[in-house]
Amino acid sequence: MSRRPIQRDENPAGIDLPLEPLPGHSSRGRLERVLRRGEFAVTTELNPPDSADPEDVYNRARIFDGWVDGINAVDASGANCHMSSVGICALLTRMGYAPIMQIACRDKNRIAIQGDVLGGAAMGVSNILCLTGDGVQAGDQPGAKPVFDLDSMSLLETIRIMRDNGKFLSGRKLTTPPQLFLGAAVNPFAPPYDFRPIHLGKKIAAGAQFVQTQYCFDVPMFRAFMDKARDLGHLEKVFLLVGVGPLASAKTAKWIRSNVPGIHIPDSVIKRLEGADDQKAEGKRLCIDIINEVKEIPGVSGMHVMAYRQEEYVAEIVSESGVLRGRQPWKRELQPDANVVADRMQHLRNDDPNQNLQKMAETASN
Numbered sequence: 201m202s203r204r205p206i207q208r209d210e211n212p213a214g215i216d217l218p219l220e221p222l223p224g225h226s227s228r229g230r231l232e233r234v235l236r237r238g239e240f241a242v243t244t245e246l247n248p249p250d251s252a253d254p255e256d257v258y259n260r261a262r263i264f265d266g267w268v269d270g271i272n273a274v275d276a277s278g279a280n281c282h283m284s285s286v287g288i289c290a291l292l293t294r295m296g297y298a299p300i301m302q303i304a305c306r307d308k309n310r311i312a313i314q315g316d317v318l319g320g321a322a323m324g325v326s327n328i329l330c331l332t333g334d335g336v337q338a339g340d341q342p343g344a345k346p347v348f349d350l351d352s353m354s355l356l357e358t359i360r361i362m363r364d365n366g367k368f369l370s371g372r373k374l375t376t377p378p379q380l381f382l383g384a385a386v387n388p389f390a391p392p393y394d395f396r397p398i399h400l401g402k403k404i405a406a407g408a409q410f411v412q413t414q415y416c417f418d419v420p421m422f423r424a425f426m427d428k429a430r431d432l433g434h435l436e437k438v439f440l441l442v443g444v445g446p447l448a449s450a451k452t453a454k455w456i457r458s459n460v461p462g463i464h465i466p467d468s469v470i471k472r473l474e475g476a477d478d479q480k481a482e483g484k485r486l487c488i489d490i491i492n493e494v495k496e497i498p499g500v501s502g503m504h505v506m507a508y509r510q511e512e513y514v515a516e517i518v519s520e521s522g523v524l525r526g527r528q529p530w531k532r533e534l535q536p537d538a539n540v541v542a543d544r545m546q547h548l549r550n551d552d553p554n555q556n557l558q559k560m561a562e563t564a565s566n
Contacts, residue, residue, distance in 0.1 A: 209530055218379075221379070224236070228326055230270070230326075230529075230530055231327050232381040235410065235502065240525065241441060242267065242524065243441060244267075244272065245506050246271050247508060247509075248285070250283070251283065252283075258291065258295065264514055267518045267524075270327060271297055272329065273285040273288035274288075275301075275333070276307065277302075279335065280339045281341065286320060289301045289325050298327070298530065300327040301320045301325045303316065303329070303355060304331045305331070305347065305350045306332070307346075308347055309349040310349050314362065317359055318378060321379065321380060326381055327410075328380050330383065331355075338461075359407065360407035363379065383411060384403040384406075384408035384412075385411065387462050388421065389416070389421055389422070389462070400434050400438070401429075404437050410440070410501070413443040415463050416494060417463075439502070440502075444487050444491055444503055444504070444505055444506070444517075445505060445506040446484045447465075447473060448483055448510065449480065450474040453465050453483075457470075484510075484513055491521040503521075505517055
């Protein structure tokens with residue numbers, strides 16, 4: 201009987217287990233391995249549900265199967281409350297997915313954050329993206345009290361100290377340090393533009409090993425940023441993933457440009473959408489065109505595809521852009537008995553609990 205070949209970048213002892221450590225790697229996760237091999241990486245975002253049902257997370261994650269190397273577990277972006285990033289990571293690691301746990305400094309102090317770092321690492325999280333976070337006034341509960349005990353820079357330094365020095369910020373030693381691949385966000389499209397490459401260097405010095413950018417809709421502006429970052433020697437020290445995504449319509453683009461701080465959308469993009477018969481399809485085509493242009497810029501290591509409420513387009517965008525170059529990222533493969541187990545669990549949820557106890561007693565007595 202032939203055995204199923206072991207999928208690359210998967211622990212043969214279980215898909216939920218970390219990979220064996222490799223020299224020169226700070227984590228035991230797939231994303232770092234893909235990038236260090238020089239392969240073009242693709243990450244995306246899982247928009248968290250307003251729900252306590254784990255299936256709401258799994259249904260969103262399945263859309264990305266076989267198309268991405270990492271899934272950002274968003275941490276209350278826009279200061280709006282949803283399922284926590286830690287909770288999403290717990291569910292994703294259980295099924296073998298490679299989450300990127302976002303940590304925003306807005307809602308927790310350094311004590312809670314350091315605890316979450318250890319808890320996430322214990323669950324199998326290998327990647328953390330460090331963010332300052334939007335102010336509470338941007339969200340739907342502006343009366344909430346902000347914390348901001350740390351910012352993205354000091355958060356990077358904190359986790360780097362925990363990982364590399366095996367200590368809390370207090371100096372107390374850790375029994376087992378976390379093994380983590382550290383990330384940060386950068387925005388080449390927000391003023392002051394000349395400062396953005398310098399700011400990237402500061403995040404690298406603080407501990408960032410990979411960065412994801414804000415949405416790129418202006419390729420010449422991004423190219424200027426990359427030229428300056430290359431001149432400063434930053435691109436030799438970090439893996440840079442460009443943020444891209446489809447626009448649903450010209451109206452949506454105008455609203456984002458006016459209401460979402462930090463996102464720059466040129467007039468030329470809006471005119472292109474306005475001139476299309478099918479604006480949604482043109483928005484997807486625009487995203488693919490941008491990918492094909494920026495992927496050739498030296499120093500670009502991958503793409504971060506953000507498709508809010510258009511998650512079904514991620515596979516099409518990745519496929520049609522050709523960025524994977526014939527490679528298939530990890531995909532969860534169901535075991536032959538997985539559907540049987542799932543069906544039995546559904547019956548257990550729906551059956552009368554007293555009848556279930558009676559069946560268990562009868563089974564035990566036989």
